[in-house]
Amino acid sequence: MGGIAGSALAAAVSNAGALGIFAAHGTNPDGVRELLAQMRVATDRPFGANLLLAHDLVRPADSVLDQTSDLVNEALNPLRREVGLEPAHGAPASPARDVEEKLELLLEARIPILSIGLGNPGHELVERCRRQGTRVIAMVTTVEDAKAVESAGVDAIVAQGAEAGGHRSHFAKPAQSGAGLVGTIALVPEIVDSVRVPVIAAGGIVDGRGLVAALALGAQAVMLGTRFVATTESLGVQAYKQALVEGASHETVVTDAASGRYARVLRNRFTDHYAATGAPTLPFGWQGSAVAPLFDQARALEDPDHMALWAGQSTGAIHDIPSVAEVVRRIMEEAERVVGSLVSRPASG
């Protein structure tokens, strides 16, 4: 989780007995070096690193970039003014193209787990990882993509249901925001039945009930995002964490305004205004560059209305901001209680 899962959060998850994954997205190669060093100090348990592999970082033609940037700036400038920024003109700065360099660092470090979102790592990368003793997990939203990453040789597949917060892990951007939104309860068993590698359920899971439900669907494990944003160790600003505590499940939207790729976030002034303008978005990376100063300013001001509040529908089940250890303890205790109550329930009929 870029900007959220630093070493404090990831190490706390691993130290609590789960598998912490730090975000290599949203930082540069030096940041990755630092995170690796911090992880080695903060935990002696297995951990992972996550990278987004979107393949649309190719620079669009200048004319397309200029024309779209004009419309994006027209949409963003009122919001920029609202937080005290000057209006911007022209194309934003090119996004960094350092995924390969960061991958090299992670491979050299022989991290236990490489987690991939937004793309198929492919056979060659999986083999490179295997030679370093690194296992690969890839996140998908369809059976077709699950089969593709299984063919590439991944060790486990994350089935990401539509409830999930953050980016939809599509390999290619769908034509509309509503496309490909399959809920966790439908997607997990469909993928479990279609592949032989272990499946990890993601999307809408926040407590012990969700963990047991995912296991009942055939998942071997669960991946939680939104729940961990609202913890003391996450890098999210307080206003963001508080928005998750206050948010209800029906208050999220899937938008491409925050990055150029579809992602689930809490509705706020930013999402409502951008949608109302009808403006297009720049490609992944470029849109992120265009919105970055606005989001940075909003974070500095603790202003939840002018940033992307990445959040899944499980926001409705988040009522506090505990430590990571407390979250994991509660989930495990509740899961045991739920399993116990299911086993002791008298069979009917």
Ligand SMILES: Cc1cc2nc3c(=O)[nH]c(=O)nc-3n(C[C@H](O)[C@H](O)[C@H](O)COP(=O)(O)O)c2cc1C
């Ligand atoms: C704040 C936030 C940031 C995220 N960033 C990433 C990321 O950098 N890479 C990635 O593969 N997935 C990312 N995700 C998606 C998660 O991997 C996961 O699919 C999702 O959080 C699971 O659903 P949940 O939020 O309902 O728990 C992010 C999710 C959130 C909430």
